[in-house]
Amino acid sequence: MKDFEIFGNKDTRSGFGAGLAELGRTNKDVVALCADLTGSLKMDEFLKENPERFFQMGIAEANMMSVAAGMTIGGKIPFTGTFANFSTGRVYDQIRQSIAYSQKNVKICASHAGLTLGEDGATHQILEDIGMMKMLPNMTVIVPADFNQTKQATIAIAKHNGPVYLRFGRPVMPIFVPADANFVIGKADVLTEGTDVTIIACGHLVWKSIEAAKILSEKGISVELINMHTIKPLDVQAILKSVQKTKCVVTAEEHMMNGGLGDSVAQVLSQNFLAPQEYVAVNDSFGESGTPMELMTKYGIDTQNVVDAALKAIGRK
Amino acid sequence: MLKSVSNRSMERVELERIASQIRRDIVRMVAGVNSGHPGGSLGCADFLTFLYFDVMKHNPKNFTMDGIGEDLFFLSNGHISPVWYSVLARSGYFSVADLGTFRKLSSKLQGHPSTDKKLPGIRMASGSLGQGLSVAIGAAQVKKMNKDASFVFCLHGDGELQEGQIWEAAMYAAANNVDNLIATIDYNGRQIDGDVEDVLSLGNLNDKWQAFGWHVLEMDGHNFMDMNNVMQKAQSLCGNGKPVVIIMKTEMGQGVDFMVGSHKWHGVAPNPEQLANALSQLEETLGDY
Numbered sequence: 001m002k003d004f005e006i007f008g009n010k011d012t013r014s015g016f017g018a019g020l021a022e023l024g025r026t027n028k029d030v031v032a033l034c035a036d037l038t039g040s041l042k043m044d045e046f047l048k049e050n051p052e053r054f055f056q057m058g059i060a061e062a063n064m065m066s067v068a069a070g071m072t073i074g075g076k077i078p079f080t081g082t083f084a085n086f087s088t089g090r091v092y093d094q095i096r097q098s099i100a101y102s103q104k105n106v107k108i109c110a111s112h113a114g115l116t117l118g119e120d121g122a123t124h125q126i127l128e129d130i131g132m133m134k135m136l137p138n139m140t141v142i143v144p145a146d147f148n149q150t151k152q153a154t155i156a157i158a159k160h161n162g163p164v165y166l167r168f169g170r171p172v173m174p175i176f177v178p179a180d181a182n183f184v185i186g187k188a189d190v191l192t193e194g195t196d197v198t199i200i201a202c203g204h205l206v207w208k209s210i211e212a213a214k215i216l217s218e219k220g221i222s223v224e225l226i227n228m229h230t231i232k233p234l235d236v237q238a239i240l241k242s243v244q245k246t247k248c249v250v251t252a253e254e255h256m257m258n259g260g261l262g263d264s265v266a267q268v269l270s271q272n273f274l275a276p277q278e279y280v281a282v283n284d285s286f287g288e289s290g291t292p293m294e295l296m297t298k299y300g301i302d303t304q305n306v307v308d309a310a311l312k313a314i315g316r317k
Numbered sequence: 318m319l320k321s322v323s324n325r326s327m328e329r330v331e332l333e334r335i336a337s338q339i340r341r342d343i344v345r346m347v348a349g350v351n352s353g354h355p356g357g358s359l360g361c362a363d364f365l366t367f368l369y370f371d372v373m374k375h376n377p378k379n380f381t382m383d384g385i386g387e388d389l390f391f392l393s394n395g396h397i398s399p400v401w402y403s404v405l406a407r408s409g410y411f412s413v414a415d416l417g418t419f420r421k422l423s424s425k426l427q428g429h430p431s432t433d434k435k436l437p438g439i440r441m442a443s444g445s446l447g448q449g450l451s452v453a454i455g456a457a458q459v460k461k462m463n464k465d466a467s468f469v470f471c472l473h474g475d476g477e478l479q480e481g482q483i484w485e486a487a488m489y490a491a492a493n494n495v496d497n498l499i500a501t502i503d504y505n506g507r508q509i510d511g512d513v514e515d516v517l518s519l520g521n522l523n524d525k526w527q528a529f530g531w532h533v534l535e536m537d538g539h540n541f542m543d544m545n546n547v548m549q550k551a552q553s554l555c556g557n558g559k560p561v562v563i564i565m566k567t568e569m570g571q572g573v574d575f576m577v578g579s580h581k582w583h584g585v586a587p588n589p590e591q592l593a594n595a596l597s598q599l600e601e602t603l604g605d606y
């Protein structure tokens with residue numbers, strides 16, 4: 001397997017902050033709203049450079065979502081920022097009626113998603129958000145894999161006309177997407193080509209899957225690894241092209257097994273091409289306090305889980 | 318077709334004639350599909366007639382989502398869609414014949430207002446209560462950013478004020494000097510389960526809004542002279558750093574004697590006999606659809 005060049009280590013939320021700052025300089029219609037988490041969302045730079053386009057909403061997320069929807073009337077492109085839990089579950093009805101159903105050009109930017117939020121525990125570790133957001137008609141759902149890709153995705157969604165859910169996280173992770181990569185919404189990145197098993201991952205699990213692919217490669221197993229950064233619209237062709245070749249698949253995500261990337265892939269396979277699928281995801285459980293990496297291990301979404309799932313999927317062919 | 322914009326030049330008698338036709342439209346639309354919300358619709362018929370035919374600067378023949386240079390209106394209590402649809406049609410946003418499609422399959426006139434079927438005049442879906450004040454605030458803030466000196470209006474039910482988001486929005490608007498916004502509360506004192514006072518009392522509403530930092534005005538929603546005076550006052554208060562709310566006293570079911578003043582007609586359609594009775598009380602002034 002090819003070696004991935006590592007361009008440093010950063011958190012994906014900082015990629016969002018960097019992308020938003022760039023949008024502040026290049027797109028005068030972009031406005032940012034934040035519910036008392038400016039530092040956590042890395043929105044400080046945008047605020048410093050564009051105070052007249054930054055709206056501090058206080059701890060009032062429902063109001064934030066509907067104000068953002070209203071701000072699209074008159075031509076602004078609002079980016080909302082808060083934790084993933086408060087970006088989705090807390091405000092589902094506001095998003096459903098005022099943003100998704102009303103087809104408003106709001107970008108819902110959600111940090112600290114999943115278990116890797118860490119020590120704050122299960123109240124803040126949302127693992128259902130991808131499911132909730134992908135079920136909404138008109139909604140685009142993007143889960144970028146590293147700092148560079150989050151920055152690129154942030155810039156890309158400003159050019160996309162329609163509601164978007166952009167999910168990223170807190171922990172520092174390796175950067176492997178080149179800074180000059182071309183991010184295309186809805187077009188999966190095939191990171192390695194292989195013939196024995198397809199691994200389809202999103203978010204932090206892409207890096208874990210790169211590590212797993214190395215281990216599998218040392219065992220003589222040829223992995224095709226796909227970074228499925230866009231959950232909706234799903235790149236169906238990329239999935240089918242790969243699985244028709246490898247005849248089995250592993251999906252890997254920092255999300256509940258119910259309703260996440262894995263279920264989207266299973267839907268494609270059940271309707272088009274039957275193949276064994278193994279899930280690396282959280283199995284119907286809330287999280288708890290701990291370090292991000294401890295939690296990934298305990299809840300079964302670590303490198304070894306991807307390796308084990310691949311071997312199991314291959315065994316079921 | 319009536320001219321839509323006349324900036325307070327319209328005679329009170331003329332507004333009453335329009336409102337009578339709008340009330341006919343409301344009961345016919347609701348009876349036609351045996352569903353919908355006549356009570357609050359009838360109660361707001363005078364206000365929305367006044368707003369659309371005598372207050373707002375708007376362009377019914379060339380509706381744009383962004384509404385640059387126009388006054389905007391958001392209906393937060395979306396269940397009174399019949400009155401809004403009738404006022405929009407009678408203003409010229411779309412054909413009055415479309416009123417006959419209300420709540421029917423594939424209609425642009427959904428049970429609650431929506432944008433997805435592109436009905437001219439509607440900029441935001443509503444129905445799930447409590448969201449429209451926030452939406453109006455967002456639109457008002459953008460008008461200020463765009464140096465657009467138009468007004469943003471929104472209408473809310475009194476029962477709707479039980480939604481917590483209203484008070485998030487109220488706090489935010491005052492803290493951020495959203496002073497190009499005039500919110501109106503349809504204070505009819507009724508909601509589905511009974512009197513608002515019994516279901517969940519709003520307490521002293523005037524004091525609440527004042528404590529949240531708003532200019533508070535009171536208005537008789539069935540008296541065009543009073544509405545004219547209060548709205549002029551409301552518009553003159555804009556631009557002074559504080560948002561404006563009008564607590565508008567109305568009667569649910571106003572204009573139909575067996576519906577007026579009762580929560581029982583909040584969401585119930587009249588049967589054919591009741592419809593005939595209601596129509597006998599409402600003069601056909603502009604021609605039924």
